Amino acid sequence: MWKCPKCGRFFKKEGQSHYCGKKPETIDEYILAQDEGIRDQLQSVREVIRGELPEATEKISWSMPTYWKGQNIIHFAAAKKHIGLYPGPEAVEQFAEQVEDAGCKYSKGSIQIPYADELPLTLISAIAAWCRDTGPQKKRITESYISLKLS
Numbered sequence: 539m540w541k542c543p544k545c546g547r548f549f550k551k552e553g554q555s556h557y558c559g560k561k562p563e564t565i566d567e568y569i570l571a572q573d574e575g576i577r578d579q580l581q582s583v584r585e586v587i588r589g590e591l592p593e594a595t596e597k598i599s600w601s602m603p604t605y606w607k608g609q610n611i612i613h614f615a616a617a618k619k620h621i622g623l624y625p626g627p628e629a630v631e632q633f634a635e636q637v638e639d640a641g642c643k644y645s646k647g648s649i650q651i652p653y654a655d656e657l658p659l660t661l662i663s664a665i666a667a668w669c670r671d672t673g674p675q676k677k678r679i680t681e682s683y684i685s686l687k688l689s
Contacts, residue, residue, distance in 0.1 A: 555618060565596050565603040572616045579657055583614050583621060586659050590666035605666075612669045620650040623662065625669050632668060636661055 539548045545558035562568040569580045580603075587605055588596065591612070594605040602615035602624070613624040620643075627647040630637070634644060640658040643650040649665075651657060 561601060562598055564598065568598060568603055576616055576621075576653055579621060579653060580614070580616055582657060582659060583623070583651075583662060586663045587612060587614065587666045590663055591670050594670075612666055617650070620652050621657070623649040623651060623665065625649070625665050628672075629665055629669055633661065633665055636664070 539550065540552040540554065541548050542554075542556065542558060545556075547556065547558075549556065562571050565584060569577050569584070572580060584596075584603065588594075591605045591607070594607045594611055597604050597606055599606065599610055600613065602613045602622075604613045605611045612626075612629075613622075615622045615624070624647060630644050630647055630649060633649075637644045637649055640661050641652065642658065651662075
């Protein structure tokens, strides 16, 4: 077990990334809590997502910046070597080829975007737009509408 010298919490992994003290309540606080060298990149990701989801509420959910409209639409987060983008498994499947072409790794519902001079902002924008237009919140609304229609 490793004990953080700043906050005194215990973790299984030595040097495990975590928040010491009060967790951020806003996306601004979240970005300011990150290393100075990555704040601009996180802000760029935020601006791109916000541009595609202007009606979504920005909030912190699962300890990361989240865009919400009736339910979570997309999240992003800072990691040690990358920005995690969490659009859900359907979006990752839809954009798998473009994600690979951009030099990013992916798994079931997440995309790892390496910190770089130029982030794939066009790809992030397309993913956010896809989530807005066809993501889980649309599916839930459509299913509710269909079940009402059939009742």
